[in-house]
Amino acid sequence: MLSERIGKIRSTILTLEEINRIIPKEQITYDVEANSHKSPIIRHAEVVERLFTSIAINHIPGERIAGNNTSNYSPRPNHLTNEELEEIKRYPKGVFKEALTAMDERIFYVWAFTQGHIVPDKELVLKRGMNGIIEDIESRLTDKTLDRNGREFLEASLIECRGFLRYTGRHAEWFGKKAKEAEDGGKRKYFEDLARVCGRVPANPATSFREALQSAWFVHIATMMDDVANHSLGRIDQYLYPYYKKDIDDGVITKEEAKELFFEFWMKLNLGYKLQELCGLKIGVRAEDPDSVGVIDEGSYDLFDNRDGFSWLSLKYINQENHTDNGQVLDCAGLDGEGNDATNDISWFVLDAVDELRIFEPKPVIKYTDKTDKRFMRKAYGILASGFGLPAIAFDEAGERGLRRCNMFDEEAIVNHCHIGCIELGIPGSSYIDPMNAFMNLPKIFLIALNNGYYEGRKVGLELEAPRTWDEFINNFYLQLDYFVGLYTKTMNDASPFFARYFVRPLISGLIDGCIESAVPVDNGGARFWTKAVNCTGFSTAVDSLFSIKKIVYGEKKIGLERLREVLDKNFEGEEDFRLLVKNRIPKFGNGVDEVDELAKEVSSMYAEIVRKYKTTKGTSYRPGIYSFYEPIKNMGAVTGATPDGRMAGEVLSLNSAPYHGSVKNSLSEVLKSVTAIEHSKLDNASCLDVQLNGRIEPEVIEYIVEYLAKRDVLFAHFTVVDRDRLVEAQKNPDRYQDLTVRVTGFSARFVVLPKDTQDEIIERSYWG
């Protein structure tokens, strides 16, 4: 049961008008041209410093954790000169032709630099205070051998760190003034406490649970001002616990009080996300206006606009306008340093917060091991069964196995791994993983292989000899795949140093192990563990297409390659019966059919091997992932022709490692068998299972599935228990929801084949929970 105070704060942050009243939107300015003689990194630091020193302090009544200045309300001004912006816009024209062609065809995207997707070391700030970090930077600056870049990075970092402390100091002053103005003693004490806490942290090491939470939250605000969002929090239950334990032991706080404070912290993380949800804002580059880089307003945007053959997604952040907080992942449970279950009271607070607050950020992940407290897991299963899509479950052992494959991380780091940004594996406070990249379009690469290097008559890939056997066919597919991964990594290795000159994160770099020591910012390679990733899109669409070829062209010889090409080029026009044959009569990934599952395993392993062959500018191997989200499967699907799995031209591609929409026709057992045929730890950057459950689910059912997955090589699972919205969506787009099964005792039917009035009835029924 939420206390009245927490309930009030919750309703405030969930009401846009209330937030807007309390947190005014401000436009802070910075004269770039007047400072054009300075380097971009110093300008960036000055811009962030300007934010820290100028934005208005505000306060939500009743809250005991201070600070509500997310970047949504006070966007970071531009720090680049017009000349520099022009140079950045011109950059893609200089990229070599083959890569531009591949990007034009949306075979991959290049996001030239990373935003977010990092776990700044909050634990370090809690332990040493920002003063400790400032001392480190100052001491590093005494090194006379530093080159100009190194010196400027450290100076920039220093400017931001000092600015950050002015920002928190302004809070202390503001609350001190409020305390003086307070009419009654209770109010005075309330503001004095806030002033005292803000006066101590994050400058100094935290000495209490409240100070630890305050410090961690201030750091979160600061890193988002330096960068954008998608800042994950790492193993929050582990680094907060010592402060909680001490307070409990000393009797200065009760468990209930600690839980309330933790809830406040939790709600802070929802501020920016709620704004996005309420405004329906989309970010990106306006497709019809090539000069709209960084311009954001409501309207239609193409997140993956490919102007000049280059994905400009990254450039939207130049002005950092209206970026929304999301991807605030945090980890709990897992193992401690001695290999014991690490579940503690804070881990339980995490589940309590999900259960009682029911807000969508942050996004907790449970690091599941066979030692994890069963009662804790049961609480999580209960929440999932209730239809709330959080928490996610990650499998620790497989995660460790995956990270070991990278030949980069040490054992201590591997045990301490967490999830970053979305679902990617990384090490808190010491790794740079550039996670969300490439989205290699496997189905299109398949089509190019089918056409011996051509797409719609244009030469796009390698010109190869026409295959005579299945082995030759799939080998050609791998050769094309290798070619495009090679193109991608070369393009990325050229582009990232260029972009790293302009887009910098000096404060965050100071909170990533290795950067101060090497005097190199995180994006340039300063992190102790530094590598990049190649993810792929449309995995099962590609596998199903390959299997179709194997079966009907080389196996049953129902059709020749030449004729198949014609049918696909015509998008199955006049060949509907053939389309239905390949769609309905040939087994798919997800049906638990060994032959298909074996192929999926082979393709995923080959993909991983190919990606790992390629090296970053630092000489580390690229990390493979089967990972995409909704925009890539839609945008890449839109420019990908008909495939021999029965998918029509332009239709979406499959998501993550899930079977294609409509492929799942029978039971969950079969899907689980298929998806666990892949060795997910080979896709160590990220590979997500989206487990969709329908109808009334007992928590035990989720438990059984988790235990089944835990015994296999699975990294990460999301559980969705179907809700009304999904049913409504299924009614509108039946093709995409072929697998949606409704279950009522003894009866089971596919939702989409039921007549509309029955569907209506089920939709009503699902309200009942």
Add this chain to the structure above:
Amino acid sequence: MGMTKRGENNKVCATELNIFDIQRFSWVDGPGIRTVLFFKGCNLDCIWCHNPESRSFDRDLLFYADRCIGCGKCVDICPNGCHAFSEGRHVVRRERCAGCGKCASVCNAEALEIVGKAAGVDDIMEEVLEDMEFYGMSGGGLTLSGGEPLLQPEGCFEILERCKKRGIHTAVDTAGYVEWSSFERVLPVTDYILYDVKTLDDEVHKKVCGVSNRAIIRNLLNLKDRDVNLIVRIPLVPGVNDTREDVLEIVGLVGGFDNLVKVELLPFHKLGRSKYEALGLAYRAEKIPVPDREKVCALRQHAAGKR
């Protein structure tokens, strides 16, 4: 049917079962995660039946008109002239259908489906064994359902015995309108009986299920204190058995059984309607309302508390 096959340990399996479906990963048909084997053929005629394809002992042809693309391959392949196109519309002359399934085998659109098959015990076991891991962790196993499984007592026994030998938990879902000897045949190899009871009022029972309930009640009473767990399931149908008294009456009958695990209520729903259409049958439950949620909750209290 009537074929003989070599089974495990070279033992001859005389039986093939007349079934229409095997569903895996069910969590609503007995304890844990279960595989459900649906037998074809039922000797009750309940007006609300949600599995109309389970009733006939013969194969059924289902036709989903909205999926038909009009390719006409069924017309060419059917030996009995069952399919025809009249003014662009696919007409199914069911009276000519011999259930051979040739039409369904060429229908890529899956507009035609043949329901019902003779399945050997070995083949069924192979599929049942696929989910051993889930049975193990959840206490689940195999449930025989239907249709009426106990109308094929030998087949039931054979498959259940095989399960028991493998340590698989077993359950039989029955409407109970069978010879008592059929129960006696399966009881030694059955852990749970899921026993459907509609109403104790014989006149009502005859009207809505087509037969007298006397044998059903007699068999139910025979199960008292036997070495098998019993779950009594009441399909809750408005106008038939949805009053407090109706439920309490049934609860009263079985409340004293030492082997009763629980009384479950299964609220009537109309999800089966599209299957009637596909079978070319009239849907007789159109006018029956779906029971409202509060009422179901209240009745569930009676079902749980009063035993």
